[in-house]
Amino acid sequence: MNYAIGVDLGGTNLKAGIVDIDGKVHQRLSVKTDYHADSQTISDQIFRLIDTLISMAHLAKSDISGIGLGSPGHIDKRGETILYSPNLPQWRNVPIKNMITKRFVVPCILENDANAAAWGENWAGAGKGTSSMVMMTIGTGIGGGIITENRLWRGANNVAGEIGHMIIQASGRKCKCGNHGCIEAYASATAMVLRFKEALESGTQSSLKNCDEITAKMINDAAFQGDKASLDIIKETGQYIGIALLNIMHILNPETIVLAGGMTGSGELLMAPIREITKQGTFEEPYKDTKIVFSELGNDAGIIGAAGCLLKELETSV
Amino acid sequence: MNYAIGVDLGGTNLKAGIVDIDGKVHQRLSVKTDYHADSQTISDQIFRLIDTLISMAHLAKSDISGIGLGSPGHIDKRGETILYSPNLPQWRNVPIKNMITKRFVVPCILENDANAAAWGENWAGAGKGTSSMVMMTIGTGIGGGIITENRLWRGANNVAGEIGHMIIQASGRKCKCGNHGCIEAYASATAMVLRFKEALESGTQSSLKNCDEITAKMINDAAFQGDKASLDIIKETGQYIGIALLNIMHILNPETIVLAGGMTGSGELLMAPIREITKQGTFEEPYKDTKIVFSELGNDAGIIGAAGCLLKELETSV
Numbered sequence: 027m028n029y030a031i032g033v034d035l036g037g038t039n040l041k042a043g044i045v046d047i048d049g050k051v052h053q054r055l056s057v058k059t060d061y062h063a064d065s066q067t068i069s070d071q072i073f074r075l076i077d078t079l080i081s082m083a084h085l086a087k088s089d090i091s092g093i094g095l096g097s098p099g100h101i102d103k104r105g106e107t108i109l110y111s112p113n114l115p116q117w118r119n120v121p122i123k124n125m126i127t128k129r130f131v132v133p134c135i136l137e138n139d140a141n142a143a144a145w146g147e148n149w150a151g152a153g154k155g156t157s158s159m160v161m162m163t164i165g166t167g168i169g170g171g172i173i174t175e176n177r178l179w180r181g182a183n184n185v186a187g188e189i190g191h192m193i194i195q196a197s198g199r200k201c202k203c204g205n206h207g208c209i210e211a212y213a214s215a216t217a218m219v220l221r222f223k224e225a226l227e228s229g230t231q232s233s234l235k236n237c238d239e240i241t242a243k244m245i246n247d248a249a250f251q252g253d254k255a256s257l258d259i260i261k262e263t264g265q266y267i268g269i270a271l272l273n274i275m276h277i278l279n280p281e282t283i284v285l286a287g288g289m290t291g292s293g294e295l296l297m298a299p300i301r302e303i304t305k306q307g308t309f310e311e312p313y314k315d316t317k318i319v320f321s322e323l324g325n326d327a328g329i330i331g332a333a334g335c336l337l338k339e340l341e342t343s344v
Numbered sequence: 345m346n347y348a349i350g351v352d353l354g355g356t357n358l359k360a361g362i363v364d365i366d367g368k369v370h371q372r373l374s375v376k377t378d379y380h381a382d383s384q385t386i387s388d389q390i391f392r393l394i395d396t397l398i399s400m401a402h403l404a405k406s407d408i409s410g411i412g413l414g415s416p417g418h419i420d421k422r423g424e425t426i427l428y429s430p431n432l433p434q435w436r437n438v439p440i441k442n443m444i445t446k447r448f449v450v451p452c453i454l455e456n457d458a459n460a461a462a463w464g465e466n467w468a469g470a471g472k473g474t475s476s477m478v479m480m481t482i483g484t485g486i487g488g489g490i491i492t493e494n495r496l497w498r499g500a501n502n503v504a505g506e507i508g509h510m511i512i513q514a515s516g517r518k519c520k521c522g523n524h525g526c527i528e529a530y531a532s533a534t535a536m537v538l539r540f541k542e543a544l545e546s547g548t549q550s551s552l553k554n555c556d557e558i559t560a561k562m563i564n565d566a567a568f569q570g571d572k573a574s575l576d577i578i579k580e581t582g583q584y585i586g587i588a589l590l591n592i593m594h595i596l597n598p599e600t601i602v603l604a605g606g607m608t609g610s611g612e613l614l615m616a617p618i619r620e621i622t623k624q625g626t627f628e629e630p631y632k633d634t635k636i637v638f639s640e641l642g643n644d645a646g647i648i649g650a651a652g653c654l655l656k657e658l659e660t661s662v
Binding site for chain 1: 499503509522595597631
């Protein structure tokens with residue numbers, strides 16, 4: 027019983043790995059998620075991936091403590107059923123926990139994907155050894171997970187950690203959630219590209235000026251090559267993130283904040299303004315102790331975290 | 345051992361009460377805090393108040409489980425010493441927990457005043473029976489306390505719950521903490537009065553137009569008499585609070601949010617826009633389950649909560 031299987035279901039990729047009790051991944055597999063399929067087809071895809079992983083790793087069933095599944099979307103209070111998922115429209119009302127338990131006859135835990143990734147970083151990554159942590163994943167959207175007293179804080183209805191929809195500029199940009207001024211509407215990769223295009227339209231010069239399509243990666247690459255408009259927009263993005271983190275610090279005062287997701291590819295270009303804003307803006311000394319760091323597990327966070335949630339659950343329930 | 349003493353040290357009043365194990369106050373005393381005095385004088389004032397309370401109540405020392413003290417300011421990580429307090433400038437580096445323990449030879453707990461009040465409402469007031477709760481106290485300033493899994497969340501450095509300094513309008517009004525756009529700079533009593541005066545200066549008509557001094561209470565009274573400018577400013581204040589609560593709901597998803605402090609005297613005038621904003625702005629169904637209510641303990645919350653923190657501590661440490 028030295029291994030757990032972690033599964034990370036995403037809108038694009040379905041990943042799974044064999045994870046040991048120290049949070050190390052020993053085998054990993056990844057396939058494209060059958061995005062448009064119905065929930066039975068997606069479930070079957072998950073089952074097959076786990077089957078393949080077990081046979082690849084030459085493990086006996088007795089070596090495996092159980093299976094952790096990180097899934098997008100809202101999970102019911104009992105942690106058994108996916109109720110709905112904005113990123114996987116057909117993935118609705120699926121009692122996937124019991125389906126996995128029945129199919130593999132091992133314990134299973136179902137966890138929100140952002141929570142699973144946060145737990146992974148806390149267990150075996152950038153937040154290791156800290157008892158309170160907030161993870162902010164900045165990619166196409168912005169998601170999060172909260173750990174207090176060495177446990178995931180899931181909220182009363184299993185929907186805590188939606189830090190991307192924290193409003194930092196109430197009169198500001200419209201967010202796709204319908205509200206105005208969410209940090210996601212300013213600092214996600216999508217939002218940064220939009221703000222960049224607006225800057226170009228209003229006459230800002232840039233080496234990307236005549237490109238047909240602009241992505242966050244292109245802005246990042248141009249910034250590393252010294253393009254001022256790209257440097258400016260990344261700095262501004264960091265400042266917005268800094269404001270959101272100030273709020274997190276003042277509300278939750280976590281020991282560590284871990285930043286993850288594609289946007290962290292900008293490294294110090296993004297981190298420098300974040301540090302500047304949070305140092306300036308904290309009005310009491312103790313807040314300055316909060317460590318703000320990048321994730322260490324990268325794309326493995328979801329797999330490791332899902333497996334870790336299962337191991338934590340088994341440990342707690344003993 | 346059926347009673348605990350709760351002490352609530354404020355910048356204006358020092359209050360204490362005998363609290364039973366159901367959170368009921370049996371005796372209470374209040375004196376003006378010797379605001380400008382040194383810390384020894386303030387400590388002596390606390391000691392004398394406790395002495396008087398015990399003799400008034402005809403209690404034997406054996407009837408008293410211990411003493412809980414809620415104090416403004418920042419408390420060290422071990423919960424023993426007041427490091428500093430913006431509201432009581434001389435109240436610095438006071439090892440008050442050990443001073444009380446030594447003087448009265450009973451267990452003592454030292455808790456931040458906002459946390460103590462939140463615990464009081466959770467234990468015996470508007471948040472009773474809920475395992476996760478956020479309290480927002482809206483008076484001269486805005487403070488808060490957070491309860492997750494039936495425990496106060498104090499943060500890594502004992503400074504969690506500063507929800508008054510959540511930034512909701514980054515380009516907005518300057519807050520006295522130095523940042524821009526904190527909810528305190530919009531929705532505290534002080535901020536509402538300031539916004540009201542600005543409205544009058546820019547020509548808004550009101551029955552308070554020619555008053556020399558305007559207070560939040562006057563605005564409230566005028567609103568109840570139908571003054572449109574007063575009604576509007578309270579509504580706007582509720583809308584700002586609603587935005588801050590949306591953030592709390594999206595980040596923490598608590599079961600209950602309790603609103604306290606002088607501003608809640610506006611009752612439904614304040615609550616109606618709060619409900620409207622939070623109903624509109626929550627993008628997932630489960631958030632709609634969050635109960636938003638006014639405090640039930642009023643000015644007793646600090647006393648009851650301080651006593652309750654002591655009782656909780658004794659229960660946990662058994």
